[in-house]
Amino acid sequence: MIIAVDGPAASGKGTIARALARHYNLPHLDTGLLYRAVAATLLRAGLEPASEADAVASCGFEDELLGDPWLRTDEVGRLASVVSAHPPVRAALLERQRNFARQPGGAVLDGRDIGTVIAPDAEVKLFVKATPTIRAQRRHLELRKQGADTSLDKVLADIRTRDERDSQRSEAPMRQAEDAAVLDTSFLSIDAAVQRAIALVEQRTRAGG
Numbered sequence: 376m377i378i379a380v381d382g383p384a385a386s387g388k389g390t391i392a393r394a395l396a397r398h399y400n401l402p403h404l405d406t407g408l409l410y411r412a413v414a415a416t417l418l419r420a421g422l423e424p425a426s427e428a429d430a431v432a433s434c435g436f437e438d439e440l441l442g443d444p445w446l447r448t449d450e451v452g453r454l455a456s457v458v459s460a461h462p463p464v465r466a467a468l469l470e471r472q473r474n475f476a477r478q479p480g481g482a483v484l485d486g487r488d489i490g491t492v493i494a495p496d497a498e499v500k501l502f503v504k505a506t507p508t509i510r511a512q513r514r515h516l517e518l519r520k521q522g523a524d525t526s527l528d529k530v531l532a533d534i535r536t537r538d539e540r541d542s543q544r545s546e547a548p549m550r551q552a553e554d555a556a557v558l559d560t561s562f563l564s565i566d567a568a569v570q571r572a573i574a575l576v577e578q579r580t581r582a583g584g
């Protein structure tokens with residue numbers, strides 16, 4: 376079974392995808408980390424995120440970089456959104472994600488274009504959302520726990536910029552697949568959101584026969 380989990384920044388899709396992977400004993404790929412690894416490689420080399428050529432030159436990162444906590448920072452996330460808008464960067468990362476999705480037994484992947492581009496044939500597609508203000512509050516709390524000194528207003532502004540860029544880019548924009556189930560986590564605790572996600576998977580798999 377392939378489970379595709381998409382949605383905007385800090386909507387809770389990673390939390391839900393990890394919980395579904397545990398529940399169904401499936402491997403999980405956080406595809407945002409791949410774009411973050413490109414951004415981190417580019418930053419380390421002092422290259423220019425807006426340059427398509429520089430971003431493409433940064434796609435050959437080592438797998439061990441994916442475990443670096445620096446990738447989870449806001450700075451890298453912001454630049455990941457810039458490099459991910461370059462079509463050749465998306466092309467360079469496509470097969471890796473598709474191969475992960477197609478492994479025997481299935482997989483859970485979360486990102487922006489899993490249900491639409493990476494695994495359009497996924498048995499289950501979830502689109503996880505929450506209001507920008509609630510997402511900003513969650514991300515602000517998370518960043519403060521990491522020791523970052525940032526304001527809620529700045530986090531909210533970053534989230535809005537990221538939403539705009541991710542949904543307006545020409546290649547594989549973030550959007551809900553037509554056959555995705557929407558899960559609004561705005562007023563759900565993590566446990567309630569995960570239970571709702573499991574219920575949606577059960578519903579979808581029963582309906583699919």
Ligand SMILES: Nc1ncnc2c1ncn2[C@@H]1O[C@H](COP(=O)(O)OP(=O)(O)OP(=O)(O)O)[C@@H](O)[C@H]1O
Nearest residue numbers: 384385386387388389390513517560563564565568
């Ligand atoms: N339902 C929820 N209620 C409260 N906090 C939540 C909820 N879901 C997730 N969180 C918290 O919000 C933050 C963002 O969640 P998560 O990393 O799952 O989002 P995401 O959509 O994967 O974000 P990104 O795309 O930026 O990686 C985390 O600190 C997480 O613990």
Ligand SMILES: Nc1ccn([C@@H]2O[C@H](COP(=O)(O)O)[C@@H](O)[C@H]2O)c(=O)n1
Nearest residue numbers: 406407408410455456459486487488541
């Ligand atoms: N399938 C995906 C996943 C991510 N992106 C881009 O990467 C940025 C960082 O992603 P996070 O999920 O780790 O926040 C994100 O803002 C997207 O621009 C993508 O394009 N496609």
